[in-house]
Amino acid sequence: xxxxxxxxxxxxxxxxxxxxxxxxxxxxxxxxxxxxxxxxxxxxxxxxxxxxxxxxxxxxxxxxxxxxxxxxxxxxxxxxxxxxxxxxxxxxxxxxxxxxxxxxxxxxxxxxxxxxxxxxxxxxxxxxxxxxxxxxxxxxxxxxxxxxxxxxxxxxxxxxxxxxxxxxxxxxxxxxxxxxxxxxxxxxxxxxxxxxxxxxxxxxxxxxxxxxxxxxxxxxxxxxxxxxxxxxxxxxxxxxxxxxxxxxxxxxxxxxxxxxxxxxxxxxxxxxxxx
Amino acid sequence: xxxxxxxxxxxxxxxxxxxxxxxxxxxxxxxxxxxxxxxxxxxxxxxxxxxxxxxxxxxxxxxxxxxxxxxxxxxxxxxxxxxxxxxxxxxxxxxxxxxxxxxxxxxxxxxxxxxxxxxxxxxxxxxxxxxxxxxxxxxxxxxxxxxxxxxxxxxxxxxxxxxxxxxxxxxxxxxxxxxxxxxxxxxxxxxxxxxxxxxxxxxxxxxxxxxxxxxxxx
Ligand SMILES: Nc1ncnc2c1ncn2[C@@H]1O[C@H](COP(=O)(O)OP(=O)(O)O)[C@@H](O)[C@H]1O
Ligand SMILES: [Mg+2]
Numbered sequence: 218x219x220x221x222x223x224x225x226x227x228x229x230x231x232x233x234x235x236x237x238x239x240x241x242x243x244x245x246x247x248x249x250x251x252x253x254x255x256x257x258x259x260x261x262x263x264x265x266x267x268x269x270x271x272x273x274x275x276x277x278x279x280x281x282x283x284x285x286x287x288x289x290x291x292x293x294x295x296x297x298x299x300x301x302x303x304x305x306x307x308x309x310x311x312x313x314x315x316x317x318x319x320x321x322x323x324x325x326x327x328x329x330x331x332x333x334x335x336x337x338x339x340x341x342x343x344x345x346x347x348x349x350x351x352x353x354x355x356x357x358x359x360x361x362x363x364x365x366x367x368x369x370x371x372x373x374x375x376x377x378x379x380x381x382x383x384x385x386x387x388x389x390x391x392x393x394x395x396x397x398x399x400x401x402x403x404x405x406x407x408x409x410x411x412x413x414x415x416x417x418x419x420x421x422x423x424x425x426x427x428x429x430x431x432x433x434x435x436x437x438x439x440x441x442x443x444x445x446x447x448x449x450x451x452x453x454x455x456x457x458x459x460x461x462x463x464x465x466x467x468x469x470x471x472x473x474x475x476x477x478x479x480x481x482x483x484x485x486x487x488x489x490x491x492x
Numbered sequence: 493x494x495x496x497x498x499x500x501x502x503x504x505x506x507x508x509x510x511x512x513x514x515x516x517x518x519x520x521x522x523x524x525x526x527x528x529x530x531x532x533x534x535x536x537x538x539x540x541x542x543x544x545x546x547x548x549x550x551x552x553x554x555x556x557x558x559x560x561x562x563x564x565x566x567x568x569x570x571x572x573x574x575x576x577x578x579x580x581x582x583x584x585x586x587x588x589x590x591x592x593x594x595x596x597x598x599x600x601x602x603x604x605x606x607x608x609x610x611x612x613x614x615x616x617x618x619x620x621x622x623x624x625x626x627x628x629x630x631x632x633x634x635x636x637x638x639x640x641x642x643x644x645x646x647x648x649x650x651x652x653x654x655x656x657x658x659x660x661x662x663x664x665x666x667x668x669x670x671x672x673x674x675x676x677x678x679x680x681x682x683x684x685x686x687x688x689x690x691x692x693x694x695x696x697x698x699x700x701x702x703x704x705x706x707x708x709x710x
Binding site: 285286287320323324326327328330332334335336337338347348351352396397400 | 607609610612613615616617618619620623627628631632
């Protein structure tokens with residue numbers, strides 16, 4: 218309660234200046250008796266590119282899923298552009314977000330999944346077109362035009378009429394990226410988007426993300442185990458362990474001069490594992 | 493016992509009329525079974541425990557009792573409660589209701605086979621619940637359901653003689669009425685069996701082909 222009112226006051230002060238696009242305030246999340254996020258505080262400024270790294274099970278995916286409203290929170294508050302994601306005010310009271318509220322908030326967020334999750338019964342173009350028509354009520358022509366544009370961003374114009382099963386994993390993932398981008402989200406979430414891919418297909422997807430990071434001012438959070446990619450992509454790297462941020466800093470700080478022993482040992486294992 | 497072609501010719505028009513009723517009862521009954529089955533499947537998967545639980549057990553109750561008893565109930569007991577159904581209406585409701593408990597399992601399995609990631613993708617793209625069902629889940633769930641649903645259609649076709657018990661003059665009953673008044677059983681009943689075979693063998697072959705077609709795709 219107090220955290221919420223304080224945050225609102227702070228946000229009022231910041232209006233007109235740079236307001237955090239994402240703010241986690243003492244967020245906890247449990248699945249049954251398993252606590253996955255533990256009093257997490259973090260903030261992201263508009264346009265920032267963040268890489269979330271850390272051992273498996275440290276809660277990275279859960280953070281993205283909470284932002285995508287696929288998972289709720291157990292305690293705390295998340296603000297998107299200053300507005301509570303999982304709560305709303307009704308009759309002067311702070312209550313759990315309704316589906317209506319979540320739908321409004323969700324519009325600003327897009328996600329790309331580890332397993333692509335393309336719609337298998339639709340072609341590449343239709344996968345990108347349909348959400349624009351259904352969710353944003355765009356005309357078919359406008360949606361198709363946007364789909365063509367997005368397919369060219371990810372370099373798949375020639376595959377536009379292919380079904381997902383006719384595409385390689387890397388191509389499917391690039392279509393999934395195009396599908397999410399076509400909705401013009403303010404925040405894009407990427408959850409280990411290359412970890413289901415054959416090694417030779419990883420770079421084509423990472424290169425798309427590198428290009429996006431460079432050329433767009435969309436706020437992006439990516440969970441990744443590709444440390445070289447994280448270094449290119451991110452403005453800031455967060456190292457997680459057991460639902461807490463152990464260390465945060467620029468890629469230079471984290472990868473070259475990590476302060477925490479736990480970060481060093483994680484990276485050591487990782488880099489020897491890879492090379 | 494001698495086969496008489498004149499008896500066969502004599503009964504033929506009644507059998508043809510009966511066959512039409514049989515086909516109508518099968519198709520309308522199947523439509524009821526499919527629509528009700530889909531609704532039942534959705535209810536069984538409801539996040540509300542009470543809804544899921546009560547629809548599961550009512551479905552089990554209907555499935556574990558004989559169709560013949562259900563038909564009697566609809567046609568002979570409901571009038572006591574002030575509900576009067578035409579024989580054909582009672583027949584297709586009974587048939588449809590009974591088989592909806594089977595088709596609901598086909599629908600449920602088909603829907604549950606759509607990966608969780610598809611629901612999540614739809615949610616991440618801000619689809620409404622109805623849009624998710626209509627544009628994401630059902631288009632993927634329905635094709636593999638077609639072969640088993642076709643098989644239930646054939647089974648329902650074979651079960652239609654039960655409607656004779658509530659005075660529907662379908663194929664079997666048409667033959668039965670003729671037999672009882674002319675004391676001729678061989679020709680009418682042989683023809684009834686032949687008619688059933690003539691329809692159900694090609695239908696079964698078609699169902700197998702559908703099944704193979706979908707298996708190859710999967
Ligand atoms: N739906 C769920 N139900 C129960 N436990 C879950 C669920 N989702 C994730 N977990 C658990 O939460 C922990 C953190 O998971 P996750 O956020 O996926 O970690 P990471 O992405 O860092 O590997 C893991 O121990 C995982 O098993
Ligand atoms: Mg993960």
